[in-house]
Amino acid sequence: MSHFTKNLIGKYIPLWKRKIPKYPIYWKGDPQLRVFLPLFWMKLLKPKNKIPSDRVQFEVHPQMSTMDVKNYLEKIYKVPVTDVKFATHQGEPIEHPLRGSVVTREDDKKIAFVVLGEGQTFEFPGIFDKPSDTGKQMEDYKVENRRIERANQKLWDKLSLPPWFR
């Protein structure tokens, strides 16, 4: 058995990892197919290198196509899109801790490179950036630490009690 199926046997598969079931065939005159909980998803990625302001990168369900990505953004989020291109990155290998040989691989990822339309721009927010000004924070932290150490030295014989009772 391949490592794909080994990982999934006897396990609960989360919804976002499931394979999309086949759509029923549409004949003319049939009612419109409605899906109430679609399994498509898109996750914004922070680009490693600098990119122009009208380009965005997403990680995407592997069974999505370019038209799916375009409609997802335009109809749900009202974001105009000109072009979508894909790249699949192979999952990283998981190695045996002793032997060093490859046991399994992580799941493959599908990444979409989207070019926005109509002059729209987007910049990834700086949520995950490290704070540039750590000077003041470090000083306050050090002062607090020193105060706690001095207090502990004074009440050395009562350290077994909780702080409220010292």
Next chain:
Amino acid sequence: MAASLIGRHFLIQSRNRRSLTLKFRLKYSSAVQAVSNEDVESLYPPVKPRFPPGNWTSMTEEEAWTRYEDMQEMTAVPTAKERLEKLTKKQMRAYRFPVTNKSVRVLEFQKNVTKSHLIKGLPNIYDSLQVDSSIVEKIKPYIIEVLLLEKERLFRSKFRDIHRDSLILRNLIQTLLPLLYEHNTALRTSQVDEEVDIKGFWDRSGFKRVMWYDAAMERPKEYRIKYANDVRFQTAHVCDVSIRTEDPLKEFLPIDDELCVNEDFPVLEYHPKVFGTSKTDREKSQLTPGYNFGDPCEFGLVSFHNTVWLDYQRRKYGDAVTEEMRQGMGLTASFTWLLAQAYSQGFNSLLDVTYPMTTQTVLSDGRKMSFFAYQLNTIDMLKNNIANPRQNICWYTDETRLYEKIEDGKVIGFNDETCETLLKFLLMKPERRNINMKPTLPAESLEILSQTEFISRNPLDLSTETN
């Protein structure tokens, strides 16, 4: 040697830590005479200047000296063909820079890599060149005949659009050229080719590239990878029709003009990967202008390219995006042809162009026509903007239609203005310049000696003329 010991202190430490300082002072005797630097045989070689002669503001001293030595080696090579072979000896990976670039919003990248500046409208030379209405009226029926042939009478429905439109272009030019011989004598001694392979490569600074890396952990991390600050681009294109002449076209602007010099050329901060480029394998870079070096007709007059692929892009992306693609196509097509022509004159990325070179290009699919004029002022893209402030210029026009419809054996809505500009492009007269066209090649090079005028000035004269 002795002169350096004057006034120096020598510190001697013995094993018992007794430090002794001794002073040496030498006294001159009056018998000793002054010695000049020239007569003394120096034991050490002369100090190398920090930078070689020239302007090297962006490069380090090492890079500048290797570049200077490469230039000296290149000038010693006598023929342009051998120079090309020397440059393409090393196998390298290059980024593909296609003329028909199907990625979206790539025009800024294309402008930066070719170091060119876009201007709307044609240069001033075309205003002064006026085509008589008599010529237009004489040629109009022939164009209409060709269009009716291709569109209605001949059985072309089994061909794909690309082949159909390239056939229209070929047919048009084959009928037009003989009619214009009396108005432009250069066309009599020109060479017309169809389905021409045009390829070119060049190095552009500003992008990072890994030269080599050492996977072994012996060295410290800083010395395990070496980066170079330039990257190679490669284009390959097939042109529908190209016309070449013996003499070059006139220059549109002098090389010292304001537009040709720009120290503030914008620097691109993004990697070429972002714009959808792919890399070639490790192979020898290729360059051909469509003819063999040593050909009598080395300078291009006009080139025609078909634009069927733009219709597909218009259906996908709309008008605004295809407009950028069209401008990019004209820009890159003319740039690569000029680059290859410059290599045939002995110039290359190490030895820069000394005079401006120009071409004209026409993009059409039989009905729509767009006209481009390009002036090449530099090939040297390895230097900084300050060291090499020249830039190339591309003039472009809007897309205009030759005709509106063809119905029932009649051409409806024939546009005389596009016809005029087409004829202007073909009636443009090349001019022999009073400069040496191959200044970097030595005077006794074999290429210049072997170049013969085998095309006689009077084609109807049957007597054999030999040099």
